[in-house]
Amino acid sequence: MGSISWDRQNGFTNEPYWKDATFYQVYPASFKDSNGDGWGDLPGLISELDYLSDLGVDVIWVSPIFDSPQKDMGYDVRDYQKIYAPYGSIEDVDVLLRESHNRGMKVILDLVVNHTSQEHEWFQESRSSKDNPKRDWYIWKPPRYDADGTRIPPTNWRSYFAGPTWTFDEHTQEYYLHLYASDQPDLNWENAACRKAIYDNTMRFWLDRGVDGFRIDTVNKYSKRQDFVDAPVTDPNSPHQSAPEMWCNGPRIHEFIHEMNREVLAPYEAVSVGELSNTPDPRQVRPYVSAQAQELDMVFEFSLIRLGTGNILGPKYIYQPFPLSKMKTLTQKWQFVDGTDDAWTTVFVENHDNARAVCRFGDSSTPELWNKSAKTIALWQVTLTGTLFLYQGQEIGMTNMPSSWGIEEYKDVESTGFYEEAVQSGDPELIKKTLHGLGHLARDHSRIPFQWDASPNAGFAREGATPWMRVHDEYKSINVARQRDDPDSILSFYKKALTLRKEHRDLFVFGSFTLLDPEDESVFSYVKRDIKGHTDKMAVVTLNMSGKQQMGTDVTSILGDGARLVVSTQEGSKLVDGRPVLKPWEGRVYVNH
Template sequence: MGSLISDYENRYFGKQPWWKDALFYQVYPASFKDSNGDGWGDLPGLISKIDYLEELGVDVVWVSPIFESPQKDMGYDVSDYQKIYAPYGTVEDVDTLLEECHKRGMKVILDLVVNHTSVEHEWFKESRSSKDNPKRDWYIWKPARYDHNGKKRHPPTNWRGYFAGPTWTWDEQTQEYYLHLYAPDQPDLNWDNAECREAIYEKTMRFWLDRGVDGFRIDTVNKYSKRTDFVDAPITDHTSPHQPAPEMWCNGPRIHEFIHEMNRNILAPYNAVSVGELSLTPHPHQVIPYVSAQAQELDMVFEFSVIRLGNGNGFGAKYIYDPFPLSTLKRLTAKWQSFIEGTDAWATAFCENHDNGRAVSRFGDASTPELWSRSAKTIALWQATMTGTLFLYQGQEIGMTNMPPSWGVEEYKDIESSNFYAEAVQSGDGERVRKTIDGLRILARDHARIPFQWSDEPNAGFSDAGAKPWMRVHDDYVAINAAKQRHDPDSILSFYKHVLKLRKRYKDVFVFGAHKLLDPDDEEVWAYVKESPCPVNGRDGMPRKALVMMNFSRSERDVGDIANALGCKEGDVHLLVGTADSLDSDRTTASKGGPWPGLAAWEGRVYTNFEPLMT
């Protein structure tokens, strides 16, 4: 059996890009590890924890924005792409990070933010200096509109931005508006200008690739091409003068031309890995052109249908929580697991990032310590068995939870949280304010940005005892921290390490396997079969299969006919892994074909039609 699998791997996986079965780990540097006691995480702090990441099984470290910035949007407003924001460290610290990762066989990608810059970037300072400046057209400027008597000034369009308010800001000096899809501090670059694009490639990408960076996570990658007729959006929100208009700037007329050019000129020559943030693109036929190997654009993208579950409409009602049943989560997952089948495209798997609440608080059950542990392990099992490249977010591996509901709204520091709350208050609608606060407690970006819980020491080991972290440390850090879990074989961290190794060991099934959802209407048990793309089982020519069963409820559920789901005889069913310790005592009899105990509350298991390799 072992030699058969090795032959298969040599034939099939030797031709696959390395990043397909790699584990990417996102670091939010302000909150990861503070090395100098200023309350702000930094690059030396990250470097000091590389061994922790290696031990977890990380192949690629993705570092969220660290460039020079006024920090109006936590570094997504860059003022100099070739400098590092001083509290994070220096360019030389990036060199050290690269060196330390590379010598361990790990890679590093940086966050590339080039839909917009900061208003403090030299490019924008020149652009706004006069209408005839050579860089004027590097940003998007438009004259005002006026009412019928020519006295009241209006923005060029009625578009609403992502952080509430209009997408246009008036510039007194040159008497025109500039476009910004996000905050007024983040003016959009004009990708239709060829000189601007070349400067982006040279100054923001080639500079770092020449220093040894291995690729980029590319922010807002499908917003570079805007419609150029600049017409009003339909009025869909009668409570606001500013209307949602993503159809005006997402997946625009030249977007594939731009991304292909970026790949041809920069990414491909450096063999740099790329993963793009693809928001508001909910249909597979829209996504595939970005990640088709033949198209030669991006290696991977993040599609957000699953991780945005619970959000409102994405604009005015984004933080009005919209509850969803398990069946919706199951169907959306199945859709984005199977959309690449029969194509040359590729998928990603993730359930946390810096822009969303914690997975165990949103998809699991953190109401008691026992249910928190059970559900966090079940979420780990879900993620480790997903087709595509897997991305983890810092703290996910120890089950970090949302900020306590007892914390006041003043603890929410993020610009989006603040703006949506302020908008609700300004509406004068008390019910809207209440619902917005409730929604923020579940969905806010702030939850993912509180300091990493390293230990039970003061400030959770994130910073020195006398320091004041830039965000409040979670109240539960004594109970939930990496040090406590590191040597506990029953911990969430230990379980993540185990299932991540299994994912690599059986990558033909889990990373590359086809996904088939079972019982889509069951609102408690989530079951699906993963099937290897090639028959390597060696038994009657059958492909290797795994049945993933997860109980997303507090009541015990029957496992059903496992052999039938796997298409094999009862005696050929094997237990690969389970989240419950109680199964250990049953493993000898269970691994020989049953009888199989029912699934306890928030329990997950993986069964296979092949005998697991001995370790």
């Protein structure tokens, strides 16, 4: 856990730099292709570092770039010390680090150590024989047999990508565990030698080259329950049952994460942010991010970003509409820290595993509403307490894939797995609902090529190249070049909003959060207070998240007659009896200083 106090604008502070830093996630396959092979790469990313710096980015998070068969877009690592050739080379990583550091930006890599690819040399050794020294580096179990003598898996658990969590290996006549695809066998963190190899081969190797830290994939799944029993049957129509309680936040998880911090993260002062799924109670999250516990700096919790999805495993892609009041309640729930707290939190509304925010939380039905709602979402995000994470394309309002695109355009292993499962059910209604849900929620939406300009292939790849995913139909109207010099663009607003966040960090990064009018289904308002500085400085954020004019909260009753408007997503600052008249999808922030 890093203790160096640093920020790009104001020099050293009394807080670690990562608290008020703006992190920006790059999905490298889709960011910028430099050589015309249709696949984004590290030289392409390096060529746009000035763009990221100008936006206001402090830390770049690079999604997996290690050598991989790409069964799950790099989350199936074949070799942690090599780069997947289409991305570039280790030397390109060195250049990325040097050039980013020269611009005052830091770089973190995606660390995937719950599982490897089945092509990783560790697994090849593990499956070679039952007495191989690395046999216990993965989780192997003998088969069971039903009453008819038919071989069945060791447990009835369902994987995240549909189907069982166990695959039978003919060579040694045992099953291996994989929470995700069968190509991604789970490492056995119970084995100390395996943990040491993880620390040496996957962490120290890159920290020694100058990497500033890690986003740590599936961080709370390393400790599985060791009794390996069946999960309760909640879906009688499937032989595979949802069972996250068997592997999330397991009995030794805090021991393992504390060891990781003590052995590797702390000595390098490396920043850490863990992916913490299926942990919906802040009381469960605190032990991971308490400074006293010395485990992780921060984590991603997904209750808010998963709004609209069904159950995390079975009906995940059966879309569930939600009211604004639910979004408010979840926002409030995860604003559980402030600048005086021992723990810390994150702020995010997009990533590589979720669809586009403007389509899920805003209104992209018309160009005008798209522009307005994307800015209001931006204002919501930059005024929340915690470390802010943006995802590539969020800053220009990139949208979901067009509804006219067919299932053939979906490339993600999860999307295709859920669709194939629906087809195999033979239920036309389930197929229809799954397609509808994928259209709202699929991971593919966030992975289409970045839209740089109106040239062929949206400037992602040179003309004549064939991008690995289809370029969005609207790339000529939604792109960086069109927005860069437009003061009314989403991109321009993000730059202004990120600057505002830095200028008022005492309120927006470190301040306390108080929700107003939780039941209002159109206007989202809250108060931010300077707790850390022990001043009377306050801000009122009031956001009209509807397509109709609304009255905002009574600003003057909270801030007094000296309430000052510091930012609005639209022109105009009319107050009626102390309340702002909010245009459709307008957001404003008032302060008393």
